[in-house]
Amino acid sequence: MSALHKVLVVDDDPVVGKSFDRVLSQKGYVVITAQNAQEALAQLQGEEYDLVYTDIKMPGMDGLELAEQIQAKRPWIPVVIVTGYGTSANEARAKAAGVSAFMHKPLSPEMIEGSALNALQKPAQIILPQEEANPVEKTQPEPTKKENRLKNLALFIVAPFVALAYAMSLPFVGIAMLAWFGGKALRKIPVARKLLDAVKNVTLFIAAPFIGLAYVIAMPFVGIGMLAWFGVRALMKKAPAA
Numbered sequence: 001m002s003a004l005h006k007v008l009v010v011d012d013d014p015v016v017g018k019s020f021d022r023v024l025s026q027k028g029y030v031v032i033t034a035q036n037a038q039e040a041l042a043q044l045q046g047e048e049y050d051l052v053y054t055d056i057k058m059p060g061m062d063g064l065e066l067a068e069q070i071q072a073k074r075p076w077i078p079v080v081i082v083t084g085y086g087t088s089a090n091e092a093r094a095k096a097a098g099v100s101a102f103m104h105k106p107l108s109p110e111m112i113e114g115s116a117l118n119a120l121q122k123p124a125q126i127i128l129p130q131e132e133a134n135p136v137e138k139t140q141p142e143p144t145k146k147e148n149r150l151k152n153l154a155l156f157i158v159a160p161f162v163a164l165a166y167a168m169s170l171p172f173v174g175i176a177m178l179a180w181f182g183g184k185a186l187r188k189i190p191v192a193r194k195l196l197d198a199v200k201n202v203t204l205f206i207a208a209p210f211i212g213l214a215y216v217i218a219m220p221f222v223g224i225g226m227l228a229w230f231g232v233r234a235l236m237k238k239a240p241a242a
Contacts, residue, residue, distance in 0.1 A: 005120060006030045006047070010040040010054040010066065011082070016105075020053060023109045024116060037061035041069065049077060051119050056083040056090060064090065068097045078119040082107065157228045161221040168214055179203075 007029050009020040017033035024031050032049070034040040036058050043049070052070060054063035067079045078100040083090070086104045094102050100119040103111065 004028060004030050005050040005116075006032065007116065008032050008034060008040060008043055008049045008052045010034045010037065010052065010058070010063065012036060012055065012058045016055065016082070019107070020112060023112045027113060027116075029116065037063065037066040037069075040066060044070065044074065044077075051116060052077055052079045053082050054079065056081060057085055064093050064097065067094060067099050071098045080115055080119055154229055154233075158225040161225040164221055165218050168218060172211070172214065 005028075007020070007024055009017045009031060011017055011033070012035050014033075014035070017031075017035075021031040021033065032043060032047075034043055037054070038060060040052070040054065044052075052067075054066050056063040063081060063083070067081060070077055070079050075098065079097075080101045080103060081090075081094045081099050082103045082105065084105040086102065091102050101115055103115060
């Protein structure tokens with residue numbers, strides 16, 4: 001370990017604190033013990049810790065409430081619940097409080113060491129309280145408003161061209177679907193099948209110029225819409241961050 005990590009162990013049973021001290025001290029951790037939640041909060045008020053272990057059943061404030069208070073005030077400190085009274089309700093409450101792990105007694109040295117490594121390797125989720133937030137961070141929603149305005153402008157420009165393309169294509173799509181289903185029904189009749197083949201060829205011959213014309217008319221609008229879209233995206237990237 002390149003630097004000493006300070007660990008706070010909160011348990012009203014001194015044997016538990018000694019067990020953590022014996023295991024983690026050999027691995028380079030500095031272990032401090034507290035026998036109840038109030039003592040732990042006083043320790044946290046005066047010093048910085050890298051990790052907190054806490055039992056659930058303790059006189060006065062229980063470990064779950066302690067974990068909730070730590071996560072509310074110092075969410076960057078990982079908290080591990082250690083208990084011999086594990087229930088699904090306790091585990092759900094611990095998860096909601098944002099604890100790093102929920103461990104059941106009895107604990108082996110490997111479990112203690114492994115839990116410390118896992119908790120300290122997780123990235124810290126630093127969430128400042130509302131009153132302590134950096135003033136610069138409070139101005140961050142402003143760029144979002146600018147981006148939304150640019151997006152709305154892009155949609156306003158592109159929408160007519162998209163609607164025109166749909167309007168031009170829908171009649172052709174509807175006629176094609178009617179012809180397709182009608183043709184499938186008529187092809188079951190041998191005489192009608194030959195007639196349909198002839199009609200299909202004539203229809204393709206007649207429709208080809210109109211299809212080509214539709215593409216010719218639609219393509220400029222699609223091109224203008226794409227240019228507008230990419231132009232607005234470029235402006236969004238160059239928009240000032242503040």
